[in-house]
Amino acid sequence: MDGAVKRVPVKTPGGAYDVVVGTGTLPLIAEKRDMLERDTFALVVNETVLGLHGDFIRRCFGGFRNFQSYVMPDGEEHKSYRHAEQAFDWLLESGISRRSTIVAIGGGVTGDFAGYLAALYMRGVSIIHVPTTLLAMVDSSVGGKVAVNLSAGKNIVGAFHQPEIVLADVDFLRTLPDNELRNGLAEAVKHAFIGEESLYALFDANDYDSIKSPEILAEVVYLSARFKSSIVERDEREGGVRAILNFGHTVGHAIESLLEYRGISHGEAVSLGMAAELELSVRAGLLDGAHAGRCVRLLERYGLCTRREGLDADGLMRHMKFDKKTSGGTAHFALLSGTGEPVYDRAVPDDLVRGVLIDVFAAGG
Numbered sequence: 001m002d003g004a005v006k007r008v009p010v011k012t013p014g015g016a017y018d019v020v021v022g023t024g025t026l027p028l029i030a031e032k033r034d035m036l037e038r039d040t041f042a043l044v045v046n047e048t049v050l051g052l053h054g055d056f057i058r059r060c061f062g063g064f065r066n067f068q069s070y071v072m073p074d075g076e077e078h079k080s081y082r083h084a085e086q087a088f089d090w091l092l093e094s095g096i097s098r099r100s101t102i103v104a105i106g107g108g109v110t111g112d113f114a115g116y117l118a119a120l121y122m123r124g125v126s127i128i129h130v131p132t133t134l135l136a137m138v139d140s141s142v143g144g145k146v147a148v149n150l151s152a153g154k155n156i157v158g159a160f161h162q163p164e165i166v167l168a169d170v171d172f173l174r175t176l177p178d179n180e181l182r183n184g185l186a187e188a189v190k191h192a193f194i195g196e197e198s199l200y201a202l203f204d205a206n207d208y209d210s211i212k213s214p215e216i217l218a219e220v221v222y223l224s225a226r227f228k229s230s231i232v233e234r235d236e237r238e239g240g241v242r243a244i245l246n247f248g249h250t251v252g253h254a255i256e257s258l259l260e261y262r263g264i265s266h267g268e269a270v271s272l273g274m275a276a277e278l279e280l281s282v283r284a285g286l287l288d289g290a291h292a293g294r295c296v297r298l299l300e301r302y303g304l305c306t307r308r309e310g311l312d313a314d315g316l317m318r319h320m321k322f323d324k325k326t327s328g329g330t331a332h333f334a335l336l337s338g339t340g341e342p343v344y345d346r347a348v349p350d351d352l353v354r355g356v357l358i359d360v361f362a363a364g365g
């Protein structure tokens, strides 16, 4: 076992657990098996991860008396309500009981889907997250949001279901493609902008090549999980401050939805969204332009896009009106008022938003 393992405690009304971060943390699952004294585990494992890391995963679970595996196909389209029904049938046919534990091994799609199964199966069974993408390590595995998609929209049906433990083993990231690494970096940079100063300093002191070392990635995951934990502990169910985690997402989701999720990754959309919302923060009189400029240059240093031509501002405005964060026809934003000083649930007049969207996107910047 590698010595460099760090633990982030997360304490919420829905459950207390550790996020265990480092290299070689998956073997710690054996400890948990003894603690849980449960006799059956259902592994919900992403097919790509199984292909790349199957031997390692089988070794870690080899000592378990009874485990069943469900292979989760690749792709957001499988995180669906329809697919969940099939998976519930599989859990039942496989003898998974109320005393069993589901273990999600994969990215955010697998974690959200398996977490949703765990929240509902037999009125709730326990879940362990083993995130294998950077995005899942820094964001989706922490905080208990689980959901599946309907054809009408993403994450429409879901729950808050906190895990027993999160085992974030950065060894998995060795096989992660660059575009997926950038998706995770976008969310980690978001944490740096909205409040985690040591993470901001770490990003500031590195670049895209140096950040890819396992030690530095482990620190990115640790600092991100620590920051997200501090927010979720204050507001588990997003009644207030948790909304700051939506920084960059109001515009980001509108971009994804306008482009029908084609030709753009979530990380690219969030990064473009952060660039637009930084500018909006400046024009709303909250943020100093020089600081916004530093943030934009930081995004660019990590190959995260901050400009894109030809996105129709009115189209984006229409998509924002359908967003979960819209109320009374006005889009609400998480904005920055300085380093680590986010303002959440801020209604911004349409003309101010449209002006930013035209300048950042329609004209190509």
Ligand code: NAD
Pocket (backbone or CB within 6 Å): 046, 048, 049, 052, 074, 075, 076, 079, 106, 107, 108, 109, 110, 112, 132, 133, 134, 135, 136, 139, 140, 141, 142, 143, 144, 145, 146, 147, 154, 155, 172, 173, 174, 175, 176, 177, 180, 183
């Ligand atoms: P993903 O789960 O689809 O994984 C991305 C790709 O990486 C997949 O093709 C997968 O097969 C591959 N992959 C995974 N681990 C790998 C590894 N170690 N090596 C090589 N390839 C690997 O996508 P994601 O970006 O991890 O997660 C996105 C999902 O997370 C979305 O559904 C989003 O809604 C959800 N999400 C949830 C929360 C939350 O709080 N619950 C937060 C943010 C995002």
Ligand code: GLY
Pocket (backbone or CB within 6 Å): 139, 142, 143, 145, 238, 242, 245, 246
């Ligand atoms: N990803 C945002 C949240 O967990 O609230």
